[in-house]
Amino acid sequence: MSADTDAVKPSSASAPRAGSPVLKLEDVHKLFGDNHVLKGVDLTVDAHEVVVVIGASGSGKSTLMRTINLIEQVDDGRILLSGDDITEVRVDVDRVRARIGVVFQHFNLFPHMSVIDNVTLAARQVHKVPAAQARARGVELLTRFGLGEKVDTYPDQLSGGQQQRVAIVRAILTDPELLLLDEITSALDPMLVGEVLDLVRSLKDGGSTILMATHEMHFARSVADRVVFMHQGRILEEGPPEQIFGAPREAATQEFLARIMQR
Amino acid sequence: MTTGGAPQITWQPSALELDRRTHRRKASGRSVLIALVSTVIFAVVAGTLVLSSPGWDSVRETFFNLEIARDSLPKILEGLWLNIRVLFFATIGVALLGTLLAVLRSLRGPVWFPLRALAAGYTDLFRGLPVLIVLYLVGFGIPALDPTQRYPAAVLGTIGIMLCYSAYVAEVLRAGMEAVHPSQRIAARSLGLSHAKTLRLVVIPQGLRKVIPALMNDFVSMQKDVGLISVLGAVDAIRAAQIVQAQTYNFTPYVVAGLLFVALSFPMIRLTDYVSARMAKREQMGGTV
Numbered sequence A: 001m002s003a004d005t006d007a008v009k010p011s012s013a014s015a016p017r018a019g020s021p022v023l024k025l026e027d028v029h030k031l032f033g034d035n036h037v038l039k040g041v042d043l044t045v046d047a048h049e050v051v052v053v054i055g056a057s058g059s060g061k062s063t064l065m066r067t068i069n070l071i072e073q074v075d076d077g078r079i080l081l082s083g084d085d086i087t088e089v090r091v092d093v094d095r096v097r098a099r100i101g102v103v104f105q106h107f108n109l110f111p112h113m114s115v116i117d118n119v120t121l122a123a124r125q126v127h128k129v130p131a132a133q134a135r136a137r138g139v140e141l142l143t144r145f146g147l148g149e150k151v152d153t154y155p156d157q158l159s160g161g162q163q164q165r166v167a168i169v170r171a172i173l174t175d176p177e178l179l180l181l182d183e184i185t186s187a188l189d190p191m192l193v194g195e196v197l198d199l200v201r202s203l204k205d206g207g208s209t210i211l212m213a214t215h216e217m218h219f220a221r222s223v224a225d226r227v228v229f230m231h232q233g234r235i236l237e238e239g240p241p242e243q244i245f246g247a248p249r250e251a252a253t254q255e256f257l258a259r260i261m262q263r
Numbered sequence B: 001m002t003t004g005g006a007p008q009i010t011w012q013p014s015a016l017e018l019d020r021r022t023h024r025r026k027a028s029g030r031s032v033l034i035a036l037v038s039t040v041i042f043a044v045v046a047g048t049l050v051l052s053s054p055g056w057d058s059v060r061e062t063f064f065n066l067e068i069a070r071d072s073l074p075k076i077l078e079g080l081w082l083n084i085r086v087l088f089f090a091t092i093g094v095a096l097l098g099t100l101l102a103v104l105r106s107l108r109g110p111v112w113f114p115l116r117a118l119a120a121g122y123t124d125l126f127r128g129l130p131v132l133i134v135l136y137l138v139g140f141g142i143p144a145l146d147p148t149q150r151y152p153a154a155v156l157g158t159i160g161i162m163l164c165y166s167a168y169v170a171e172v173l174r175a176g177m178e179a180v181h182p183s184q185r186i187a188a189r190s191l192g193l194s195h196a197k198t199l200r201l202v203v204i205p206q207g208l209r210k211v212i213p214a215l216m217n218d219f220v221s222m223q224k225d226v227g228l229i230s231v232l233g234a235v236d237a238i239r240a241a242q243i244v245q246a247q248t249y250n251f252t253p254y255v256v257a258g259l260l261f262v263a264l265s266f267p268m269i270r271l272t273d274y275v276s277a278r279m280a281k282r283e284q285m286g287g288t289v
Helices: A061-068 A093-098 A115-125 A131-144 A160-172 A190-205 A217-223 A241-246 A251-261 B015-051 B056-063 B066-106 B110-128 B131-145 B153-179 B182-190 B195-232 B237-248 B252-284
Strands: A023-032 A035-045 A050-054 A076-081 A100-103 A178-182 A210-213 A226-231 A234-239
Touching (some): A023 A061, A035 A061, A035 A234, A050 A061, A050 A217, A061 A178, A061 A210, A093 A100, A115 A131, A131 A160, A160 A178, A226 A251, A234 A241, B056 B252, B066 B153, B066 B195, B066 B237, B110 B153, B131 B153, B153 B195
Parallel strands (some): A050 A210, A050 A226, A178 A210
Antiparallel strands (some): A023 A035, A023 A076
């Protein structure tokens, strides 16, 4: 890679990790055939920051999350995780993914494993933590989040909210640098949304770095450090929640918020 | 969105992206090269080992005699045509009988217990019995019931194959039907569809789709097992090869017949791979954009 590709200054592969943001996207593009889904996204998430991505379905939120987790390969641009270019061609995707925790809309727990096996799988198999130690950590976290009695049950015996909380514990057990939450309450009964969001709030208080796509505007308003509005594959507007919700500058943002708030 | 015009923004890949693409192209070129080289090395080693073995000359004479291969080919092809016809009718029979058995096994309610038990017993029995034994029992047992009548061996063989394979296919179909989520059944029933209509219009179409690769695999397996009808005296490809072998004391005809069976199954095997790959791809397209 030669210097002429480096538009941004501190961009050598050996950039200092301390001081660099946890996540930095530089002009990220993604195309599915002719469908230009991400049209040059620039985004930064600093340590201990909670960034909430809002936008209509099809605006590119999920694709954005998937490119960060390297489920989708970017078609242009770079993604830096704590200063490391994870879109570099020689990168070991498994090692990158091991540094990122992901929670999905549909929980995606493994139905053939007990709760404790679900949450400790990555610790045991990827991070080579001794089974007893992983279990102790799993029990500790499950207990902290009110799931202490569910340790040895199976996912199908849990409510949706409980399953999603287990999924969050699974994602955070290995202390990832970044937590990606992709519409984690969209598949839940409204009565169960609260318990999941409370957990996310306590993760924020614990200092986790979170990038979250959601339709829960009240939650975004109260928890986000920064809100990002995506529209047609671009970040149209971003800022503190008071500004985005209180005084959105762009017409598309105003229209989106007006529609989603009237529900 | 139907107008196929250029996207609104003009986007050209950056130097960084072009660099990545070049690198990926090189990497994939490298892996193709490695695969090619390792294949050639393997072929050379295996070939050398076989060709330099002390008995190779007599093996070549007995199994790979081109002259005998050429002479036996027409007769074996004629036999293969019988295999193909048997396969055709057996496939139809297996599809019908297999579906019937699968539906019988899926019937709910105590009234249907006898039919359900019968279907279960049938699949247990015929999945357990070796095909060869079934062929002997059908091929020599049924004609013995009425010694005045003569049944063509090919017909009896077809029945034997059908009995065995319909049991396998029934189980595969049943697995597919059970893999359809119960909510689909509930949705159909709440529209007022009867149990039979629910099966026919909702459950079977979805279940079938899930098990198509498994069914195609059973078909490939049946394609070669139709050769077993030769034990009943039907002059199929294997039997034709055996006749030539008996005349010439040379095993080349078997190799010819074997190659023909492989050629027969090849399109189906490739098709199975293609369908499985396409379905796997579709399964992965889970997320919303």
